Amino acid sequence: MTISLFSGQGSQTKGMGADIAEAFPETAEIYDIGSEILGFDLRAICHEAEDEELAKTIYSQPAIMATSMVCLRAAQSKGFTFDGVAGHSLGEYSAMYASGMITLEDAFRLIKARAAAMDEAASTTNGTMAAIVKIGADKVEEVCAAAKEYVVPVNYNSPLQTVIAGTPEGIEEVAPIFKEMKARVMPLKVAGAFHSKFMQSAADKFYETAKTVTFKAPQVKYYSNLTGGELTDFSDMPSMLAKHIVSPVRFSEELVAMKNAGADKFVEFGPGKTLTGLVKKTFKDVEAYNVEKIEAIEGDKIYG
Numbered sequence: 001m002t003i004s005l006f007s008g009q010g011s012q013t014k015g016m017g018a019d020i021a022e023a024f025p026e027t028a029e030i031y032d033i034g035s036e037i038l039g040f041d042l043r044a045i046c047h048e049a050e051d052e053e054l055a056k057t058i059y060s061q062p063a064i065m066a067t068s069m070v071c072l073r074a075a076q077s078k079g080f081t082f083d084g085v086a087g088h089s090l091g092e093y094s095a096m097y098a099s100g101m102i103t104l105e106d107a108f109r110l111i112k113a114r115a116a117a118m119d120e121a122a123s124t125t126n127g128t129m130a131a132i133v134k135i136g137a138d139k140v141e142e143v144c145a146a147a148k149e150y151v152v153p154v155n156y157n158s159p160l161q162t163v164i165a166g167t168p169e170g171i172e173e174v175a176p177i178f179k180e181m182k183a184r185v186m187p188l189k190v191a192g193a194f195h196s197k198f199m200q201s202a203a204d205k206f207y208e209t210a211k212t213v214t215f216k217a218p219q220v221k222y223y224s225n226l227t228g229g230e231l232t233d234f235s236d237m238p239s240m241l242a243k244h245i246v247s248p249v250r251f252s253e254e255l256v257a258m259k260n261a262g263a264d265k266f267v268e269f270g271p272g273k274t275l276t277g278l279v280k281k282t283f284k285d286v287e288a289y290n291v292e293k294i295e296a297i298e299g300d301k302i303y304g
Contacts, residue, residue, distance in 0.1 A: 001083045001084065001258075001261065001262040001263045001265070002081070002082045002083050002084075002263070002264075002265040002266075002267065003082065003083065003085065003221075003258050003263045003266050003267070004072065004082040004084070004085045004086075004095070004098055004267055004269060005085075005086055005087065005091070005266055005267065005269070005275045005276075005279075006065075006068045006085070006087035006091030006092070006093075006094035006095050006098070006268070006269055006270055006275075007064055007068055007087075007088065007090075007091050007094075007269070007271055007272055007274065007275060008064070008087065008089040008090045008091045008249075008274070008275075009057070009060055009061060009190075009194070010060075010188065010189075010190065010272075010274075011064055011271045012054050012055065012060045012063055012064050012271055012272075013054075013271050013272070014047075014048070014049065014050060014054060015046075015047055015048075016046055016047075016063070016064075016067045016271040016292065017046055017047070017066070017067035017070045017071060017271070017292070018046070018047040019293060019294045020074045020293070020294050020297065021043070021046075021047070021070055023074070023297075024070075024073070024077060026073070026077065027069075027070040027074060029104075030066055030069050030073065030104065031043040031046070031066060031070075033105060033108060034066050037105065037108040037109055037112060038062055038108060040059075042062060042066055045059050045062075045063050046063045046066060046067055049063075055189070055191075056191075057115050057118055057191050058115045058119050059115075060115075061090050061111050061114065061115035061118075062108065062111045062112065062115060064090060064091075064270055064271060065090065065091075065093055065094050065107065065108075065111050065270075067270050067271055067292075068091065068094040068269045068271075069097060069104075069107075069269075071269040071270055071291045071292060071297075072094070072098055072269045072291075074297050075267075075269070075291055075296075075297050075302060078303070079303055080267070080302055080303055082098075082220060082267070083220055083221060083263075084220050084221030084222070084223060084230075084258060084261075084263065085098050085099045085218070085220060085221070085222055085223070086251075086254050087225075088155075088157075088225070088249060088251055088274070088275055089155070089194070089195065089225060090111075090114075091270070091275075092241075092244065093107055093110060093111050094107075094269070095222065095223075096215075096218075096222070099218035099219060099220050099222050100216060100218055100219040101215055101216055101217070101234070101237075102213060102214075102215060102216070106213045109209065109213065110209065113205070113206050113208075113209035113210070114202075114206050114245070116205075117201070117202035117203075117205040117206045117245075118192070118194065118199060118202045118206075118245065119191065120201070120202065120205075121192060121200075121202035122191040122192025122193075122194075122199075123191075123192075124201070125192060125193065125198040126167060126168065127165060127166065127167060127192045127193025127196065127198040128165070128167075128168050128187070128188070128190065128192070128193060129154070129164065129171075129187075129188040129193060130163070130164055130171050130175070130186060130187045130188055131155075131157075131161060131163045131164075131184075131186040131188060132161070132163070132178050132183050132185060132186075133160060133161050133184040134160055134182065134183045134184055135160065135178070135181055135182070135183040136159060136160065137153065137159070137162045137252070139181065139183075140162040140164065141153055143174050143177050144164060144166075147166075147170055147173050147174050148173065149166065149167050149169040149170035149172075149173050150166045150170045150196075150197075151164055151165070151166030151170030151171060151174055152164065152166060152248075153248060154194065154196055154248050154249065155195065155249045156248060156249065156250050156252045156253065157249075157251050157252060158251075158252050158278045158281045159252060159282060161278070161281070163188070165193035165194060165195060165196040166196065167193075171187070195244075195245070195246065195247060195248055195249055196246065197246060199245045199246050200246050202245055203243065203245040204242070206241070206242055206245060207238055207239070207241075207242040210237070210238035210241050210242060211238045215234055215238075216234075218234070221261070223254045223257060224240075224254070225244060225247075225248075225249040225250055225251060225254065226240060226243060227250070228250030228252075228253030228254055228257065229253065229254065229257040230261065251275075251278065252278075252282065255278070255279060255282050255283070256282075259283060259286065263286070264285075264287065265286065265287040265288075265302075266288045266289070267288075267289050267290075267302050268288075268289070268290040268291065269290075269291050269292075270291075270292060271292050272292065273290045273292075275290075276288045276290040287301075289301050289302050
């Protein structure tokens with residue numbers, strides 16, 4: 001059973017997807033439709049923007065999504081098939097498109113609204129994030145729960161990696177405690193405290209756009225950050241996606257659910273190798289590959 005994975009925010013790099021886009025001209029539609037809906041040159045942002053500009057939420061979210069779609073479409077043109085999808089945070093929108101749940105146009109409409117709402121929320125709140133590595137999620141939860149300042153676990157990435165979000169004071173309060181526990185504390189270069197209560201205004205605004213989109217049942221298994229397992233009820237996706245903005249990403253639980261369902265090959269589409277790395281850290285008996293360069297598509301590892 002093969003699962004397609006889709007990169008999340010923070011994976012962006014200058015020039016992402018350029019070699020694949022050049023080799024597979026049929027992917028131009030993705031940039032063209034995206035640019036028309038977003039109101040800026042999406043191809044230029046993906047291929048030419050410098051790191052500082054590309055890191056802006058309003059650019060990074062649609063650019064990463066577009067790159068993931070370009071990589072997937074190129075692989076599909078060479079015969080790649082899959083049985084299920086999962087994305088990390090932002091990656092869920094690529095996953096919805098890949099599964100047939102939403103159209104390409106609606107994917108960009110959703111991500112435009114999401115990025116703008118989250119960017120505004122981040123600019124009006126004082127939040128930040130950090131990755132805690134080398135200790136279990138239960139310990140991270142205990143430390144955060146005892147903190148006086150606001151800090152909460154928001155990304156359950158692997159058995160030994162959990163991302164926390166909160167006020168700078170909250171992060172500063174718990175950081176020395178984690179270090180005493182022999183954990184690594186890695187501050188993240190992000191614009192705000194994503195997947196925390198600081199994003200509630202973004203969730204409320206995004207919901208209004210999500211209500212205008214038609215969601216279909218997916219054609220493959222769809223795994224959700226919100227539930228940590230396979231999603232089977234698609235009756236109210238707008239509410240679920242809005243809640244997703246202020247809720248933890250339960251990616252480690254998703255991985256276990258996929259493995260238990262028979263997944264033995266994971267292929268990450270989009271910039272970076274973050275999800276591929278998380279799969280390899282979680283399981284020793286599965287295949288895991290990332291597709292961000294032309295070499296991965298021209299090779300034979302992801303097929304069959």
